[in-house]
Amino acid sequence: MSDAPILKPSKIPQNRARDGQRVLAGLSVLVACICALPMLAVAIAALSGGTDTVAHLMQTVLPRYAGTTLVLVLLVSIGTFALGVGAAWLVTMTRFPGVRFFEIALVLPLAFPAYVLAYAYTHILDHPGIVQASLRALTGWGPRDYWFPEIRSVGGAATMLILVLYPYVYLLARAAFLQQSATTFLAARALGASAWSAFFKISLPLARPAIAGGVLLAVMETIADFGTVAYFGVQAFATGIYTSWFSLADRAGAAQLALCLLSFALLLAMLERAQRGGAKYHDPSRRQQRMEPARLTGLRSVLAIGLCAVPVLFGAVLPIVVLFSMGLGSEQNLLSTRYLGFIQNSLTLASVAALCTVAAAIIVGFFQRVRPGRMSQGAVYVARLGYAVPGGVIAVGLLVPFAGFDNALDAFMRAQFDISTGLLITGSIWLLVAAYMVRFLAAALGAYEGGQAMVPANMDAAARSLGQTPTGTLRRVHLPILAPSLLTALLIVFVDVMKELPATLIMRPFNYDTLAVQAYRLASDERLEGAAVPSLVIVAIGLLPVILICRQVGRRSR
Structure with a gap:
């Protein structure tokens, strides 16, 4: 032993x-x-804080804040859904000249804060901007002789938010389309459904959880945004909280407005969790057949290029050019x-x-x-x-x-x-x-x-x-x-x-003070040329993670 x-x-x-x-x-x-x-x-x-402040808010600003915030949420939801899903479907399910470039470039606007786009577009679209000045010079019109869309409005704020937030929907929708098997789509086509009908009845419902998650992320960022709505003078909950806290020194009012916004945000968070947790998909074929992209030619390829180029042009390229020219003149x-x-x-x-x-x-x-x-x-x-x-x-x-x-x-x-x-x-x-x-x-x-x-x-x-x-x-x-x-x-x-x-x-x-605070302060004083300089630095730094995301998107697509 x-x-x-x-x-x-x-x-x-x-x-x-x-x-x-x-x-x-x-x-x-x-x-x-x-x-x-x-x-x-x-x-x-x-x-x-007492009921007096609540009653005063209900009678004065709360309905306006709630209405404006809901309109912003609705517009951003529709806009990010249309841009994100449309772009994701085009670069995933079709082939046209430049598709490899657009599948990466469509992510670039994610590097921009919405308030930076607001500064750039106000500079060129406001009354003294280059667009309206050129229009008056060409036509000889006076300031009251024509109508031009007001950039400092709810619609203008929603447009800025859509341009920088649609990549959330694009990334998640594209990942969902890439993971779908072609079996069900081809079965629908074999039963006589057109390509559009198969997309709306098969592909889009299968990608619904991912798309809904992307839209809800965009909505969360919308209700959290302050710089854009404050600069455009849009009376939303975010501006109301800041005004109550600093301008009016009403701490109770600010807390009650914050509670309203918090309740809405948590409701959206629960909706996102519920739709994400309850959505399941089972492929009975037990085999993953990759969808063969359709080759677009002629007018269809031109339309696809134009549809993908619009968000990249207005969400990244044009703002960089405008900010750079503004910064040089500051x-x-x-x-x-x-x-x-x-x-x-x-x-x-x-x-x-x-x-x-x-x-x-x-x-x-x-x-x-x-x-x-x-x-x-x-x-x-x-x-x-x-x-x-x-x-x-x-x-x-x-x-x-x-x-x-x-x-x-x-x-x-x-x-x-x-x-x-x-x-x-x-x-x-x-x-x-x-x-x-x-x-x-x-x-x-x-x-x-x-x-x-x-x-x-x-x-x-x-x-x-x-x-x-x-x-x-x-x-x-x-x-x-x-x-x-x-x-x-x-x-x-x-x-x-x-x-x-x-x-x-x-x-x-x-x-x-930080770069973001300096940009906001200069823009609040209508010194947009000066605000362009810190804004460009913020954007340049923001491109780092976007480049990482682009590299991951490129690897998954091959």
């Missing part, structure tokens, strides 16, 4: 594993609480100390917020993998709610409790020690970073989970059998494999923070 000792499982790795899971659980709950805090604070502040020096400060502030905020947001996504996503259950699923669900909450609502929701805490602490220190602590948290960068994390955590979590799905479960089991704790498994196994997904998440959050305007306007520390 061998004298070799019998090896027993060590309790130390098990204890360390349990400790690691407890730490993950605590951090996940902390992230979920931070994400839920703005919504809870807005609800409490709104309900404690007095803004991008290399001056002041502008370098704006760039540094923007890069600092975006970098710190991206790192914190991706770290929070890793914590929440990895905890759900290690300990699947109600707690982890609840943390993920609460973390995802931020994408449905506009930046202005998050700003109000964070400022209300932390301003109260700062004021209470200052009063206590004055009474006890005759020392004024001032605003320790409210005026700090870290509170603004927390707002960014709440707003964009869903985007980082989606990218992380997409990469995590590629890590087999047996890798986790192998790591545990080798004595690795959850932290060690994450560090040595998951993170190296997930490096591309994490880089994508970092870039997406980085650029989203660069473009974010309402939360930055409300929460930024004193004398801490």
Whole structure:
């Protein structure tokens, strides 16, 4: 009989594993609480504001805000659906000259904030702009002798939003069309259906969940937009919140408007979740037959080129040309100390917020993998709610409790020690970073989970059998494999923070301006040439993740 000792499982790795899971659980709950805090604070502040403010809002501005927001949502839904689905079908199911170029170029407008397009098109379409000036010079008309569409209107704001948001629908619809088997479509054609009839009765219903998800994403961005509607003077909920908070100093009114907008956004989020979770498709043929694209020639190819060129031309090419020409004629020096400060502030905020947001996504996503259950699923669900909450609502929701805490602490220190602590948290960068994390955590979590799905479960089991704790498994196994997904998440959050305007306007520390704030300030003063310079920098940085998305689209299509 061998004298070799019998090896027993060590309790130390098990204890360390349990400790690691407890730490993950605590951090996940902390992230979920931070994400839920703005919504809870807005609800409490709104309900404690009294009925007088609510009654006054109902009699004055609330019907106008609600009506304008609903009109914007309706117009953007129709526009993004038509542009996104039409372009996705053309580049996926047909072949015409330049189709490979358009399948990539159609994503480019995603790099533009809507308010940047608003500055560019106001410069050329407003009364003193080049279009109307040329029209008056050619015809000899006076200012009151002709009618021209007003760019500073609900329709103008909806057009700007459609041009930058249709890529959401385009990307998701194109992915859905690429995944469809040709079996059902060809069966419909064999039964006598025309190509158009087969598209509307077969292909479009099969892609409905993806298309609806893209349209709802565009709607979420529409109700969260502030820069475009504020610059055009459109009275929507986003402008009402900012006006109530700053211009009227009505904190209760701002909170109640934010609660109305929050309720609408959460309703849309639940609709999106319901339609995404309930839609299923089963192909009984058990074989994936790729749809053979139809070759377009003659007039049809010309029409296809024109339809795909319109959103690219008006959503990316023309705005870049206009902004560049405006910037050349401005007095803004991008290399001056002041502008370098704006760039540094923007890069600092975006970098710190991206790192914190991706770290929070890793914590929440990895905890759900290690300990699947109600707690982890609840943390993920609460973390995802931020994408449905506009930046202005998050700003109000964070400022209300932390301003109260700062004021209470200052009063206590004055009474006890005759020392004024001032605003320790409210005026700090870290509170603004927390707002960014709440707003964009869903985007980082989606990218992380997409990469995590590629890590087999047996890798986790192998790591545990080798004595690795959850932290060690994450560090040595998951993170190296997930490096591309994490880089994508970092870039997406980085650029989203660069473009974010309402939360930055409300929460930024004193004398801490960013490129987005500088562009908004110059445009508000009608100095559009000057606003073009920071806008171009924002767009240039925004092209980074768009190029990544374009590369992925190109790989999937081949």
